[in-house]
Amino acid sequence: METTHALWLLAVPVSALAVAAAARRLGLSAPLVLVIAGLLFSFVPGVPEFELDPEFVLYVFLPPLLFSAAWQSSFYNLRENVRSISLLSVGLVLFTTFAVGYTASALVPGLPLPAAFALGAIVAPPDAVAAVSVAQRLGLPRRTVTVLVGESLFNDATALTAFRVAVIAATGAGFTLTDGVLRFLFAAVAGAAVGLLIGPPLHWLRTRLDDPLVENGVALAAPFAAYLIAETVHASGVIAVVVAGLYLGHRFTESPAVTRLIGHSFWKVMVFVLETVVFLLIGLQLPPVIDGLSGYAPAELAGWAVAVFAVTVAARFVWVFPASAIPRRLSRRVREREEDVGWRGRVVVSWAGMRGVVSLAAAFAIPFVTSDGEPFPGRDLILFLTFTTVLATLLVQGLTFPALIRALGVGSARERYADTVAEAGAQHAAARAALERLEELTAEEELDAAVVDRLRQLAEHRQLRAWERLGGGTGPAGEEVPTxxxxxxxxxxxxxxxxxxxxxxxxxxxxxxxxxxxxxxxxxxxxxxxxx
The missing domain is CATH 4.10.860 (DNA Excision Repair, Uvrb; Chain A)
Incomplete structure (x- = not known):
């Protein structure tokens, strides 16, 4: 029996990797294909139920995924867009929590408002993995991608804090609005402090190890250490991981070249494996979700599911358009500092609201009983509505997201051209500095002329490479350029x-x-x- 169980555990990552490989080969969105595959597998006779352990997801899957995203994010780009990111990761999450909560409480008989707010907090944070992968592949403007990434880094902290406050209120453990605000502020500030306390010592240690494997091993331990320490002191583990990741990623340029090469490949593989397993598990959650719904009529369940999904999507549109347009109209400073993405960009950001595994993990973390020993009100229904919302956003929004981007014509061709010009200028300046340094060394000591000529040719090759790339690798008559x-x-x-x-x-x-x-x-x- 134990061997059979182990084989099924092995089958999940193997199947996930096989499906992801097929999706990538066919040019399809791997997260969406994995969810559909998991959903189909859940109907296959003999396949056991794989119920998500919320502690396992939040303590094992979430930290490295968040850390990797923060590690690869630009600190400067995030700082320049902090207003837009804050409006989405804090304001939109709370707005969605209240919108979904009030809707669910009004529609579902007997569902208390605190339990409905718990549902709202669960489905509030989008998982930008699928959206960002599509956005980068289709060449969305950098600012749009930065805002989506920044939102995904910090919105989980807001949602999980709001979820815990709602659960406390629903279980009758004693709660006031002031308590909720103080909990949120403490979690955010203390979480950031933990991340800042962990980042510099780990960076200091990494720069003195002089061993690429050990240096990357320290980086692997960082997200788990940050999350565990923060959660131990009742701070936000999400913010702690993100802050530590941003700090270490920003200072990663100080690491040796071999360390950077190994680290880049390592995190790319780890994130790919974790994401494939996570999205397959999302699809496999259908049987355990359906188990507790025998007391509800199918028509009622379908109506409630559609309503929660619709409100979740609509809330993002209702928030994004005024939140991005009004500050520009009221503040000249905002108009001068931030490029206007226009209504097309706002539509893209509004539609990029796919939910993911964090929502499911939070739903499964709802306690079974209240402080009085009574069953938690509507727990099975909240699980079902969470699953349907996650699935609907991934399939409906995820499948139409690429077509929407193409239809709106939102691209970054001009931005990519400007990047290439800037890179060419930087390559030119760097190569000139290298040649000047070579001349200094040649004047200081007698060097082999053949070696000097070869180094000079290499520097000149780098100097020309980016300029020639502006022509797409071909000359004026279509001939191949020398580089x-x-x-x-x-x-x-x-x-x-x-x-x-x-x-x-x-x-x-x-x-x-x-x-x-x-x-x-x-x-x-x-x-x-x-x-x-």
Whole structure:
């Protein structure tokens, strides 16, 4: 029996990776395909129920996913858009909590307002994983992507704090509005303090280890340490993880090159695996959610599900348009500092409200009984409405999101061109500094002329590369530019070298350890060529 259970546990990540691989190959959104696959698997006879353990999700899945997103985020971009991000991650979450709460309380007979507010807080925070992946693939403007990422980093903290306050009120454990506000402020401030207390010591330690594997191991421990410490002192673990991730990611440029290469690959793989498993698990939650609904009529359940989903989506539109337009109209400073995304950009941000695993984890964390020993009011119904809202936002909004972006013509072609021009200027300045330093070294000591010429050619190649990219890798008549020719020919040479090394290994003329070492050098050069 234990072996069978272990095999089913192994089947979840293996199936998730297989489905994600197929989706990526077909050019489909992996999160959406995984949810659909999980939903279909839940109907297969013999498949056991995989009920999400909220503690497992919040303590194991959430910290590394948040940390990785914060690590890769631009501190400067987030700071420049802090007003818009705060309006979404705090204001919109609370607005959605009240809108959904009042709607559910009015529609569902016998559902107390505090329990309805718990439902509102559960479905309030969007999970921007699916939205951001589509936005980046389709080339949304950087400011829009930054706002969506920033919202996803901080909105969980607001929602989970509001959820805990609502649950306390629903269980009758003693609650006032002042208590709720103080809890929220303490959780936010203390969580940020924990993140700031953890970030600098870990950065100091990483810069003195001089071991890429250990340095990245310390980075892996950071999100779990930040979350656990913050939750232990009743602060926001989410904010602690995000602040620590932003700090360490901002200072990551001070790490050695090998550490950065390993860290980038490691976090990319970890996030991919965690996200694939999480989205498959979302689809597999249908059987445990349905188990407790025998006392409700299907028509009633369907009507309530549609109503909660509609209010959840509408609340985002109702909030985003005035929250982004009114400050621009009232403040000249806002108009000068922030680029107006226009009504098309507001529609895109409003529609990018897919919910995810944090909502389901919070729903499963609802206690079974109140402080009086009575069953928590409407727990099974809240689970069902959470699942239907998550599923509907992922499928309805997720499937139509790419088409909406294309239909509105919201793109960043001009921004990408400006980035390439800026990069070309930076490459030019950096190469000029490198050449000047080479001349200084040549004047200080006698150097081999062939070595100096080769270094000078390399610097000039870097200087020209970004400028030539403005022409798409071709010249005025469509001919291949020199740097593109260089990259193509060098990749062919690397492939020939690689074949020789592998053949010599197969002939046992070199050891596998030697092969690994030389292939690593070739791979680094090929990656650099492909990135350029």
């Amino acid at each position: 593109a020719t260089y990259r193509r020919l060098r990749r062919e040479m690397l492939a020939a070298e690689r074949r020789v090394f592998i053949r010599m290994r197969d002939e046992r003329r070199i050891d596998d350890e030697v092969l690994d070492r030389v292939l690593h050098e070739l791979d680094l050069e090929e990656v650099a060529l492909r990135r350029s």
